[in-house]
Amino acid sequence: MPKSFFYFEEKKIYFEQDMSVAAALLCAGVADFRQTQVLHKPRGPFCMMGACFDCLLVIDGMVNQQGCMRLAKQGIKVKRQTSNVLSEIN
Amino acid sequence: MRVAVIGAGPAGISASLALVARSVHVTMLDEQPSAGGQIYRNLANVSAEQAQRLGSDYVIGKSLLKQLEQAIDNKILTSVSRASVWSVTEEKEVSWSIDGRSYCQKFDAIILATGSIERAMPIDGWTNPGVITVGAAQILIKTARYSPPSSVLVGSGPLFYLVACQMLEMGNPPKALLETQNNTDLLKAFIHLRPNLTSLLYLAKGLVMLAKLRFAGVKRIKAVRDVRIKSKGNAHIIEFSKVGTKRQIEAETVLLHAGVHPNIQITQALGLKHDWSQENHCFEPRTDKFGRTSLKNIFVAGDGIKILGADAAKISGKCAALALLADNGFLNAKADLSRPYRLHQKYVQIRKFLDVLYAPKDWYSCPTNNIVICRCEEVTAGKIREAVKIGCLGPNQLKAYSRCGMGNCQGRYCGNIVINLISEMVGQTPEETGYFRIRSPIKPVSLAEVANLETII
Known part of the structure; x- marks a missing residue:
């Protein structure tokens, strides 16, 4: 069976059933999910259970999506939540 | 009577099962994709082989999940997954969000079984990408069969060793364990140990885990302090000191753990009284011994009251359910609630030992x-x-x-x-x-969602 994938920036990220977007990205070696709002530093998943809000991503154009709480789905478009991306959307 | 149980971990599930056994309808709300809480996370979906690998304390949850499945099939229990509860009011109105839509329903009683969260371990570099909690690593193992390679664990506590062993079973042993407790802590802890059968079994389990780690040649460095993490992309250098000498180790992932404490967002938002626990260094909601709060028909169960672990949480869930049934005339007035409570107390002894042994250290707290x-x-x-x-x-x-x-x-x-x-x-x-004044929504929710709130009758 062909593996499912979603897009992270331009890259294809393959995932298996029951994986969250954050888990799939970490498996692919991506730990830097966003820029922090105050100091613009890189930040990635921390608690993986929906409590810390550090894994925020832009998913299909929606900002502030918790990567660890969203199940990975075929073909979704995921982006780093950087200051540039945020100002483009706003 | 309609009851909401918030949280589908061991406490929430066993509370729900005790209620449906008396034909009381339950709506169980949980944030994750499948029931089980963090301890039985994804247990319904993993292969038998994988479950076995993660240990008997994981596999044991199967029977609870099976009973839950039956209750769902019999339509006496509604299980709502991926539901982030963002408001619980004194009037027992519960609001939750699923996929950008919010719902509100009024209940006659509520059992809060929201479990615990990991204690913060604020050290230099703890905000760097690639530095995650030990619990987060366990979630990766359970949901993605992914054990972060070349990991170094920093901290202490029962979960710390459990996850180290699970990584071992996944064929990917941690590079090293940097442990924050020292021999004085161990000595003090033994003074607090009043052994009963439950605590001896628990200790034996711990010793088996330590033996496994030793046999596998996992390096354990105890009494570390002043840990700093310097990161460059996915490469981390962990600097620490041990008896005054500075040392360092490299890692691809750093896993932090400083124990767990109750998740009190909802109990705080409800304005319930909380007491500071000297033992576990955190606020705990004030309840009676069955989980009753000062608000009629609002109960708390499991690790959300006090950290005692999954087995105790199951009993605590049942206690809260029985108290709820008794208070609302579903049990006869002479019903004996004390037996489950006594069972629950068995788990207090070992906790005292663990609380002293793995007490948070000043250098990071x-x-x-x-x-x-x-x-x-x-x-x-x-x-x-x-x-x-x-x-x-x-x-x-x-x-x-x-x-x-x-x-x-x-x-x-x-x-x-x-x-x-x-x-x-x-x-x-x-x-x-005192603590922050917590107010709803306890999870961020968009204004559009609140405006389009759908009321369920």
Whole structure:
């Protein structure tokens, strides 16, 4: 069976059933999910259970999506939540 | 009568099962894709082989999940997954969000079984990508069969060794364990040990885990302190000191763990009274021994009251359900609730031992000025101390001074550290310092969602 994938920036990220977007990205070696709002530093998943809000991503154009709480789905478009991306959307 | 149970971990499931056994309809709300809580996370979906690999304490959850499945099939229980509860009111109205839509329903009674969260371990570099909690690593193992390679674990506690062993079973042993407890802690802990059968079995389990790690040649370095993480992409250098000498180790992932404490967002938002636990260094909601709160027909169960682990949480869930049934005339007045309570008490002894052995250390729970405390608003310990110096009286005023605790996580991770810092500077007890005033929505929710709130009757 062909593996499912979603897009992270331009890259294809393959995932298996029951994986969250954050888990799939970490498996692919991506730990830097966003820029922090105050100091613009890189930040990635921390608690993986929906409590810390550090894994925020832009998913299909929606900002502030918790990567660890969203199940990975075929073909979704995921982006780093950087200051540039945020100002483009706003 | 309609009851909402919030949280589908061991406490929530066993509470629900005790209620449906008396033909009381339950709506169980949980944030994750499948029931089980963090301890039985994804257990319904993993292969038998994988479950076995993760140990008997994981596999044992199968029977609970099976009973839950039956109750769902019999339509006496409605299980709502991926539901982030963002408001619970005194009037017992519960609001939750699923996929950008929010729903509200009024219930006759509520059992809060929201479990625990990991204690913050604010050290230099703890906000770097690739530095995650030990619990997060376990979630990766359970949901993605992914054990982060070349990991170094920093901290202490039962979960610390369990996850190290699970990584071992996944064929990917951790590179090293940097343990924060020392021999004096061990000695003090043994003084607190009043062995009963439950605690001896628990100790035996721990010794087996340590033996496994030793046999596999996993390096354990004890009594480490002043840990700093310097990261460059996915490469981390962990600097630490041990008896005065500085050492360092490299890792691809750093896993932190400083124990767990109750997740009190909902009980705080309800304005319930909380007491500071000297043993576990955190606030715990005040309940009677069955989980009754000061609000009629609102109960708390499991690790959400006090950290005693999954087995105790199951009994605690049942206690709360029985109390609920008794209070509402579903049990005869002479019903004996004391037996499950006595069972529950068996788990208190070993906890005292663990609380002393793995007590949080001052060097990270009251850290130096350069350390970021509030991960969301990026407020350092120095800024918090400065605020106190110019007259900030407590955690709530600190928000106005610094925005500490006002980000997305709403103080879940910085709360306890803020209490430590303020209490130390002012020279008062944590109880006197108090906690952030938590208000709904306890999870960020868009205005559009609130405007389109769908009421379920």
